[in-house]
Amino acid sequence: MEDKYVCPCGLTCCDCLFYNKEFFAAAGAMKRLIDEYRFDVFFAMLSKSEVSAHIASHLKRERIQFEEMCRVFERMPDFVKVLEGIIAIQCEHTCKEKNGCSIGGSTHRCEALECVNSKGIEGCWQCAEYRLCDKLAFQRRSYGKTVTENLARLEKEGPDSLRPRGNQYYEWQRKTIKANETP
Ligand code: SF4
Ligand code: SF4
Numbered sequence: 001m002e003d004k005y006v007c008p009c010g011l012t013c014c015d016c017l018f019y020n021k022e023f024f025a026a027a028g029a030m031k032r033l034i035d036e037y038r039f040d041v042f043f044a045m046l047s048k049s050e051v052s053a054h055i056a057s058h059l060k061r062e063r064i065q066f067e068e069m070c071r072v073f074e075r076m077p078d079f080v081k082v083l084e085g086i087i088a089i090q091c092e093h094t095c096k097e098k099n100g101c102s103i104g105g106s107t108h109r110c111e112a113l114e115c116v117n118s119k120g121i122e123g124c125w126q127c128a129e130y131r132l133c134d135k136l137a138f139q140r141r142s143y144g145k146t147v148t149e150n151l152a153r154l155e156k157e158g159p160d161s162l163r164p165r166g167n168q169y170y171e172w173q174r175k176t177i178k179a180n181e182t183p
Pocket of ligand 2: 123136
């Protein structure tokens with residue numbers, strides 16, 4: 001893995017959802033299209049019963065059923081706000097590049113980062129304490145085994161040996177994705 005993605009605490013920015021370029025680009029593209037073509041006005045019109053009734057008759061669908069389906073478009077202004085909110089929280093820099101990330105460091109205090117900097121080491125994998133360190137408690141709560149597994153690999157084989165984890169990065173991702181796969 002490229003060195004810039006490897007954080008001092010053992011997390012990896014390329015797996016972080018705040019840094020997921022594909023997701024934020026899709027949200028940005030959707031917002032631009034809504035503004036350019038005024039999809040918000042279009043969907044607001046669809047949610048009006050006289051318009052939906054007219055379209056339903058053309059589509060030969062049950063009017064009530066179609067109106068029901070279109071009712072969700074009344075929430076288009078909320079959808080636009082959600083997109084704006086998503087766009088606003090994108091993280092464009094790695095922890096390495098900015099000496100801190102959106103969960104700690106540049107915007108909040110990160111004990112692990114401060115400690116690593118004070119010791120003059122590259123990361124916690126170069127410290128004998130990492131398996132039991134309290135300063136990594138926050139990371140362990142959200143990322144679970146990812147933290148210690150990554151640090152152990154970094155200690156043994158260095159940053160080149162790390163691979164992106166995709167949708168198996170956060171503890172809650174592993175739980176919810178596995179639960180969804182269970183028949
Ligand atoms: S700021 Fe702290 S929690 Fe965030 S990636 Fe860097 S070392 Fe890890
Ligand atoms: S004591 Fe070691 S493991 Fe804990 S935060 Fe500092 S460098 Fe990382």
